[in-house]
Amino acid sequence: MNDELLVIRCQLGERDAFAELVRGWHPRVERYVGRMLGRPDDDVVQEIWLAVVKGLPRLQRADRFTPWLFTVARRAVTNRLREAYTRPDPLDDDVLPADDDTEAVVNRELLAGALTALPARDREVLLLFYLEDLPLEACAQICAVPVGTVKSRLNRARRLLRQELVRKGYEA
Numbered sequence: 001m002n003d004e005l006l007v008i009r010c011q012l013g014e015r016d017a018f019a020e021l022v023r024g025w026h027p028r029v030e031r032y033v034g035r036m037l038g039r040p041d042d043d044v045v046q047e048i049w050l051a052v053v054k055g056l057p058r059l060q061r062a063d064r065f066t067p068w069l070f071t072v073a074r075r076a077v078t079n080r081l082r083e084a085y086t087r088p089d090p091l092d093d094d095v096l097p098a099d100d101d102t103e104a105v106v107n108r109e110l111l112a113g114a115l116t117a118l119p120a121r122d123r124e125v126l127l128l129f130y131l132e133d134l135p136l137e138a139c140a141q142i143c144a145v146p147v148g149t150v151k152s153r154l155n156r157a158r159r160l161l162r163q164e165l166v167r168k169g170y171e172a
Contacts, residue, residue: 122157
């Protein structure tokens with residue numbers, strides 16, 4: 001079903017419509033949060049959906065749901081990053097399973113590590129544009145910058161990602 005229609009139905013108070021909207025968008029929200037923070041964070045994802053529940057009735061243009069949702073997600077991620085900067089880093093216990101050593105997993109981990117090493121602004125535009133397939137205009141609205149700024153950030157982010165992958169020993 002069309003997201004615009006689902007949003008309107010949600011605004012009219014249909015719980016089933018909201019459940020359907022969440023089912024359709026939850027994986028993308030989780031992926032965005034996980035990639036922006038460098039790890040999954042269910043608390044942030046829940047904060048996002050809580051903000052959506054509260055803010056959806058005030059969304060004036062249902063056709064702008066996608067940029068609005070990612071703007072809400074961006075705000076929650078930014079808040080979490082601010083909190084993380086004020087706390088000391090916990091020990092990282094994440095280890096890949098020994099039996100999962102295929103080349104695809106290694107490449108995925110290498111890319112994820114390289115993305116995490118990028119500044120948040122650059123990582124964000126890469127994720128929104130390439131992994132979420134959002135148009136430049138939507139990326140600009142989410143990041144609250146002009147389209148030209150998104151283009152220059154994409155250019156810089158691609159260059160930095162390439163440099164980081166080379167630094168980590170990746171050969172194309």
